Amino acid sequence: MEIIRSIRAMQETARNIKERGLTIGFVPTMGALHQGHLSLIKRCKEENHVTVVSIFVNPIQFGPSEDYTRYPRDMEGDIEKLSALEVDILFFPEVKDIYPDDYKTYITVEDLSGKMCGAFRPGHFRGVATVVAKLFNIVKPDRAYFGQKDYQQTVVIRKMVEDLNFDVDIVVCPTIRERDGLAMSSRNLYLNEDERRAATLIYQVLKRAEEMVLSGESFDKVRDFMNKTLSAEPLIREIQYASLFHPERLEELSTGNISVYKEDSLILAAAVILGNARLIDNIVVDLTK
Numbered sequence: 001m002e003i004i005r006s007i008r009a010m011q012e013t014a015r016n017i018k019e020r021g022l023t024i025g026f027v028p029t030m031g032a033l034h035q036g037h038l039s040l041i042k043r044c045k046e047e048n049h050v051t052v053v054s055i056f057v058n059p060i061q062f063g064p065s066e067d068y069t070r071y072p073r074d075m076e077g078d079i080e081k082l083s084a085l086e087v088d089i090l091f092f093p094e095v096k097d098i099y100p101d102d103y104k105t106y107i108t109v110e111d112l113s114g115k116m117c118g119a120f121r122p123g124h125f126r127g128v129a130t131v132v133a134k135l136f137n138i139v140k141p142d143r144a145y146f147g148q149k150d151y152q153q154t155v156v157i158r159k160m161v162e163d164l165n166f167d168v169d170i171v172v173c174p175t176i177r178e179r180d181g182l183a184m185s186s187r188n189l190y191l192n193e194d195e196r197r198a199a200t201l202i203y204q205v206l207k208r209a210e211e212m213v214l215s216g217e218s219f220d221k222v223r224d225f226m227n228k229t230l231s232a233e234p235l236i237r238e239i240q241y242a243s244l245f246h247p248e249r250l251e252e253l254s255t256g257n258i259s260v261y262k263e264d265s266l267i268l269a270a271a272v273i274l275g276n277a278r279l280i281d282n283i284v285v286d287l288t289k
């Protein structure tokens, strides 16, 4: 595996790959790689000639009181995992090169960035959109791979790609879960044993809520059930949201049930603070079956 740190070298390498008529698949990450990332990489390798993975803990997508400095970093372990998967290129830029002192340009995907997680993490999706746009310009991918666990992120990035005419296909891959259903996340490393056990409740609540939606229960009742069940867990310090959302507009679905709802799918999603970790998860409920 080739490890590239310089932006200029990555751009030149990408240009050479394209000149040879080869496709570039790209998996952007913040490192501390787990099975979720590895599943994106495997898919990327199946669908492209060359696979580039980036590791960059992006400071501008963290709020001032968030976990930027303590975000898990494991370069040695990550390199081992990427080498074992025979990734072609690891792009590992430095913060001072991505954001030099005189850096001025940011991308905001309006409306969508303020919904769901955006209501609790002001500036987060501006940071995500900006870094992903920069990485696309550096790595020049034909396809880029993201996990469904960060559902809102996939919607924001798709919209940015559409609005700014990026010539890249966004591929969204299923959430990878632990045996007990907990969605894999680098932030699960923050959980102690009791919190880890309590965290399984999130997926259980989403699955039960999915059954309720499909059996025609009103959206209000489903939302009440989600909030009541999560708030009964003493280790959950805060429920930021636990609700039903429109799959593209990300608006909360306030009233009705599936018999009056017109779309093909809806999102059940939750964000909670458990111990020192902010955990999110979601299920896309397919209503076409």
Ligand code: PAF
Binding pocket: 028, 029, 030, 056, 058, 061, 128, 131, 132, 150, 153
């Ligand atoms: O999902 C992530 O790990 C990050 O938000 C991303 C897409 C790598 C941008 O920093």
